[in-house]
Amino acid sequence: MGKLIVxxxxxxLTASASVKLAQRIVKTKxxxxxxxxxxxxxxxxxxxxxxxxxxxxxxxDIFCCDARGAYTGEIGLDDLKELGVEYVLVGHSERRRxxxxxxxxxxxxxxxxxxxxxxxxxxxxxxxxxRQAKKEKSYIRAQIKAGLKGVTKKDLKxxxxxYEPIWAISGNKGHADKPDDAAKMHAHIRKTANTxxxxxxxxxxxxxxxxxxxxxxxxxxxxxASTKFSELSKICSQQS
Ligand code: PGA
Numbered sequence: 001m002g003k004l005i006v007x008x009x010x011x012x013l014t015a016s017a018s019v020k021l022a023q024r025i026v027k028t029k030x031x032x033x034x035x036x037x038x039x040x041x042x043x044x045x046x047x048x049x050x051x052x053x054x055x056x057x058x059x060x061d062i063f064c065c066d067a068r069g070a071y072t073g074e075i076g077l078d079d080l081k082e083l084g085v086e087y088v089l090v091g092h093s094e095r096r097r098x099x100x101x102x103x104x105x106x107x108x109x110x111x112x113x114x115x116x117x118x119x120x121x122x123x124x125x126x127x128x129x130x131r132q133a134k135k136e137k138s139y140i141r142a143q144i145k146a147g148l149k150g151v152t153k154k155d156l157k158x159x160x161x162x163y164e165p166i167w168a169i170s171g172n173k174g175h176a177d178k179p180d181d182a183a184k185m186h187a188h189i190r191k192t193a194n195t196x197x198x199x200x201x202x203x204x205x206x207x208x209x210x211x212x213x214x215x216x217x218x219x220x221x222x223x224x225a226s227t228k229f230s231e232l233s234k235i236c237s238q239q240s
Pocket of ligand 1: 008168169170200201202203219221222223224225
């Protein structure tokens with residue numbers, strides 16, 4: 001797999017703004033595999049825009065069970081499959097923090113995604129206190145072990161891990177990790193799970209290249225900067 005650039009539009013953009021941005025992105029020449037993750041309400045329209053392009057569709061979350069039925073407010077895997085979703089973020093730190101998603105729930109979601117032959121992007125990352133106490137390695141290892149509990153070796157091949165230190169995320173007024181430090185963490189993660197590993201946290205057009213060139217960084221998960229055409233197009237067209 002080449003480098004993977006995943007744009008997590010979070011709740012930054014309305015559906016119409018998502019469509020407009022996707023329309024501009026399909027016209028750019030990307031040197032990496034680009035995945036757009038708009039909000040649920042924008043998925044169908046963005047799917048139409050990118051249909052004939054090489055860009056892939058991702059979702060930001062998923063219901064935890066492989067069942068349809070009386071689950072008010074939820075979005076099931078079948079809904080995503082119908083729209084051509086190929087990637088699903090699970091366990092983003094904002095889901096863990098604001099919606100109290102536990103490691104167990106994240107693991108359940110990840111397994112539902114795998115069962116449906118879609119690729120989960122398991123998000124992990126330590127809070128600032130853990131980093132300050134220099135306990136980030138064991139913290140991340142435990143998060144990955146819990147997130148991947150019960151996943152077979154065969155299924156592991158379809159998992160992508162995104163390392164996003166919580167203190168580095170722009171929405172938390174964070175600042176990007178140092179590419180060298182992120183690369184060290186990626187090497188550590190790889191000892192637990194040998195999967196593609198993305199870096200996320202305040203990535204922008206200025207620092208993207210240094211992350212993409214760091215050893216063992218297979219791509220980027222980008223939030224805020226990915227909602228701006230000038231930023232995302234520059235990042236996608238960079239030669240890594
Ligand atoms: P950011 O978000 O690029 O805005 O820091 C990354 C993420 O949370 O996925």
